[in-house]
Amino acid sequence: MATIKNFICLYRRLILLMAVFTLLSVNAACAEESEDSNDTAAITATASVDKNDITIGDKITLLIQVRFQGNVTVSIPDTGDRIGVFVVKNAGEAKEVTDGKNKSRIVERSYVLSSYKTGLQTIPAIEIEYNDDSGKGIIATNEIEINIKGILTEGENVADVRDISPPVDVNTNFNRLFQWIFTGVAAVVLFFFVYRMLKKRKKRERIKTIEVVKKLPHETAYELLEMLAKENLIDKGLVKEYYYRITNILRHYIEDRFGMSAPERTTEEFMVEMAYTSKLNNPHKKLIREFLEKCDMVKYAKYGPSFIESQEIYHLAKRLIDETKSESEVKKEETVIIAVK
Numbered sequence: 516m517a518t519i520k521n522f523i524c525l526y527r528r529l530i531l532l533m534a535v536f537t538l539l540s541v542n543a544a545c546a547e548e549s550e551d552s553n554d555t556a557a558i559t560a561t562a563s564v565d566k567n568d569i570t571i572g573d574k575i576t577l578l579i580q581v582r583f584q585g586n587v588t589v590s591i592p593d594t595g596d597r598i599g600v601f602v603v604k605n606a607g608e609a610k611e612v613t614d615g616k617n618k619s620r621i622v623e624r625s626y627v628l629s630s631y632k633t634g635l636q637t638i639p640a641i642e643i644e645y646n647d648d649s650g651k652g653i654i655a656t657n658e659i660e661i662n663i664k665g666i667l668t669e670g671e672n673v674a675d676v677r678d679i680s681p682p683v684d685v686n687t688n689f690n691r692l693f694q695w696i697f698t699g700v701a702a703v704v705l706f707f708f709v710y711r712m713l714k715k716r717k718k719r720e721r722i723k724t725i726e727v728v729k730k731l732p733h734e735t736a737y738e739l740l741e742m743l744a745k746e747n748l749i750d751k752g753l754v755k756e757y758y759y760r761i762t763n764i765l766r767h768y769i770e771d772r773f774g775m776s777a778p779e780r781t782t783e784e785f786m787v788e789m790a791y792t793s794k795l796n797n798p799h800k801k802l803i804r805e806f807l808e809k810c811d812m813v814k815y816a817k818y819g820p821s822f823i824e825s826q827e828i829y830h831l832a833k834r835l836i837d838e839t840k841s842e843s844e845v846k847k848e849e850t851v852i853i854a855v856k
Contacts, residue, residue, distance in 0.1 A: 558583040560643050562656035570664050571633055574604060577626040579656055581643055584619045588646040591624040599639045601628040601661075633665045732771035733840035739764045740833060749825045757825065758813045765806065765832045772839060782807045799839055806831050 558581065565576045577598070581589045591609045596602065605627040612621045630636060638659040645652050730738075743764065748757040766777040766785075773794045777785055785807070789800055809828055812818040820828075 557585065557647070558587060558589075558645060558652075558654055560641075560654045560656045562638065562641065562659055564638070564659055564661065567660065568662045568664070570666060571631055572629060574627050574629045575661065577628055577638060577659075578623060579626075579641060579643070580621055580623040581645070581654070582614070582619050582621050583645070583647075586648055587620075589622045590644045591622060592641065592643065594626065594641065598626065598628060598641070600632050600636050601630045601638060603627070604629055630661075630663055633663050636661050636663055731840075732768050733836050735771070736764055736768040736836050737833075740829070740836075744829065749822060754820065754825070755814060758810045758820075758828070761828060761832055762807070762810045762814070765803075765835065768836060769803070772841070782811055795839070799835065802831070802835050802838075806835065 560579065560581045563578050563580075565578075569575055579591055581591065583589065589609075593606065594603060603626055607625040609622055609624040612623065613619075614621055628638070638661060640655040640658050642653050642655045645654060740761070743757070743760050748754070748760070763778065769775055769777040773792075775785070775788060775792065775794070780788070786804060789795060789803065795803070806828065809820075809824075809831075813820055
């Protein structure tokens with residue numbers, strides 16, 4: 516009898532232990548399920564559009580919002596050029612906003628989409644990666660159906676829409692084109708011909724040719740000496756200028772008469788050239804040397820000549836011209852063209 520009682524007691528203890536174990540297992544499962552439910556509810560992703568019915572080619576705005584609490588990092592992806600059958604015209608930047616009522620954080624990003632396929636089209640779910648305290652995770656948005664209509668007006672049928680007519684052959688006639696080209700070329704040639712005629716006539720009217728007789732070297736020198744004498748530079752106290760002028764007159768005369776470079780050279784250089792030339796005889800070389808030395812004394816040695824000396828230098832230059840001029844030279848005739856306004 517005691518053995519039966521012991522067995523019953525042991526059986527009751529075993530039943531009690533099994534009940535406790537079952538209760539503990541149920542509580543653990545409920546806790547795990549509650550934890551998973553809380554994790555799932557901790558972050559949500561939704562997709563919405565500004566309009567579900569559009570016409571082909573119209574633009575719609577897709578808004579993706581990820582709502583979460585706590586230490587979570589969300590990365591809304593760059594979808595590229597297309598989302599399903601929809602073309603991404605523009606993709607905004609991801610930005611975070613705060614929901615004041617629920618004290619939750621929201622990261623959102625907008626996309627501008629369009630499609631040229633008609634009918635009921637679907638914006639597929641978009642997967643979004645996130646990081647929280649437990650690690651990485653992925654959450655997907657909801658799908659959205661968009662009804663895309665064609666551009667047929669009320670009462671029209673698809674059968675009424677016809678294809679574009681093929682190109683029509685146009686008879687090409689080059690005769691008229693050639694006539695226009697010939698007329699244009701003839702007009703250009705005529706204009707150029709008239710322009711040249713008028714230009715030549717105007718040039719002939721404005722240009723006049725005259726014959727000028729070039730004077731002999733001694734004639735030019737005589738005129739310049741006479742003009743110098745009439746200016747009375749000695750009486751005005753312009754002694755150096757007088758000697759400069761009379762020296763240049765004689766130097767240019769020697770150049771024109773004998774072809775010697777007298778004006779550009781110094782007195783010493785000209786003396787050297789004159790010593791070896793046969794164009795002048797010795798008395799004339801001596802006369803020229805005397806004339807240039809007296810002039811250089813006044814121009815460079817600050818020598819003050821008397822009035823008589825100034826007259827003597829004048830007569831010395833005139834004497835040299837008288838003795839070296841050539842009466843056998845023929846006056847040259849030159850043609851000079853002048854413009855008449």
